[in-house]
Amino acid sequence: MSFNTLGLSEPLLKAVKEQGYTEPTPIQKQAIPVIINKKDVLAAAQTGTGKTAGFTLPLLQRLDQTRPQMKKQQIRALVLTPTRELAAQVAESVKLYGKHMPYRSTMIFGGVGINPQLATIRKGVDIVIATPGRLLDIAGQKGIDFSALEVLILDEADRMLDMGFIHDIKKLMKMMPQKKQTLLFSATFSPEIKKLASGLLNKPETIEVARQNKTADQISQVVHYVDKHRKRELLSQLIKTKNWEQVLVFTRTKHGANKLTKQLEETGITAAAIHGNKSQGARTKALANFKEGKTRVLVATDIAARGIDIDQLPHVVNFELPNVPEDYVHRIGRTGRAGQSGEAVSLVCVDEHKLLFDIEKLIKNEINKVHIAAFTPDPNIKAEPIQNGRGGGRGGNAKRQSQGGNSNGSRNNSRNRNRNRNRSAGDR
Structure with a gap:
């Protein structure tokens, strides 16, 4: 047709x-x-x-x-x-x-x-x-x-x-x-x-036209288990050793996006952050530089997950898994667009195991786990509750009630309580 x-x-x-x-x-x-x-x-x-x-x-x-x-x-x-x-x-x-x-x-x-x-x-x-x-x-x-x-x-x-x-x-x-x-x-x-x-x-x-919450078939998905304090190091290594020239990286919070951007810049990787606290001019410039290849890494919160449209974006990285499983689908959907292939990499620490389980349950698929010997997680590190919610708004969700997450019911209650907080003034 x-x-x-x-x-x-x-x-x-x-x-x-x-x-x-x-x-x-x-x-x-x-x-x-x-x-x-x-x-x-x-x-x-x-x-x-x-x-x-x-x-x-x-x-x-x-x-x-x-x-x-x-x-x-x-x-x-x-x-x-x-x-x-x-x-x-x-x-x-x-x-x-x-x-x-x-x-x-x-x-x-x-x-x-x-x-x-x-x-x-x-x-x-x-x-x-x-x-x-x-x-x-x-x-x-x-x-x-x-x-x-x-x-x-x-x-x-x-x-x-x-x-x-x-x-x-x-x-x-x-x-x-x-x-x-x-x-x-x-x-x-x-x-x-x-x-x-x-x-x-x-x-x-x-x-x-597609099964609800189904990820695109042309997106290759992989999980690397890594300790939380070594995520930035692993991300930098992946970008450099695999020669990734255009990478969209997702964090949960605006503070986390700013911190990671600064750390990447310190290692010689050009990066910019985009989130609700940024002015319209700064957001537009950051996105334009990323599309034009002037910036190698764009670090974003979920507020930007659905507004970034790049026909041939090759790599998306979940530096932190989202608290809401559906956001994983939207995040990785920034790659593999218009029939192109793409790669989605998730860096998962012990705190996020429950979040990963919820994501795999939602998409009805087990994501491939690839072990990197130099970044083998320390088995003595215990999981801690994830304090922060989505990065789109002021503050985060209520404390998670279980390891790396909570039940669907309590998660939804947290989402309802925090919807208004998830709206930045700039997106009104």
Whole structure:
């Protein structure tokens, strides 16, 4: 099947061809015709499968079907995302695929001045890509008019729920017309997502192109057991001896990301950190330098896990395993994208054995364990509770109640208590 069979207009087909794409991915094959036909959609797709183009292309086609007369500050389409990085990724997709069409778009997010964003909307835009908190601030100042909204898209909806945006989303929904097309895209169909969808979508078409929480087959996964205090040493050795030139490394906390970045720099490895405390300018620069090969290692917290889109990123390293197993899937999904192969390496200390067990249970697969003799763990070191939670917000989760983790019930309670803390001011 080619893009020509999906009902896309000539300007869109031209833009797709210019990007070098010839055949749509499974999510694009299923979602594009449905969205063009103005149906609501509830879609789950494995990360790296072309989901962004899966809703961007039909959105542009959908808007091309009518040309209404717009009033000041009115918009036709809104895409909500959890983070600035993901907003930038969607905005880039809109720009690339809509390059031969007359639509105007803009990004709205925190961490930068609000006045230029208000001024841009006043000048007139068709499509807004926004994080919920900042958009709510602008709506509160009557800086945007949703009355002509035709399409609402919630991208990475599960992440938005996890970051505590549900109340902002509900407030925004009350400002929007009931008659509109709503698309909800998520990496998983969790019970929370299904509940959200039931209140937002009207007889949606359900699309699921991969088994829930399944990791991509083209990603090679490996675990190295190592003592916690020797992780940095092992990481440096892997990067140097294997000549890794582009490595995305995940830590749990912002402090941990900054510390590891400094340590890598001291060993002669160029590195930069990206997390919620960084300014928008610093985050944009760090990501750009990494993509261009100027920086060898990008150290990130989970706040950035879903906004980093690099077509041929070869290596992802879990310097610390995430407390929430689903985040492992999202982290390693930064590699092995668009059919490319990738490698995901996890450095696991004794504190994290329970977290590793939870991850393997989730993905229904035992990850390959590779022993490195020079880094054999000390059997006399005892596991300690993991104090810190996700690196996306202020502080961490409640203390873990068992070795390296806790039960699913207590873990979920910790997540619920800390959702609002996991939202940095910049991602509002």
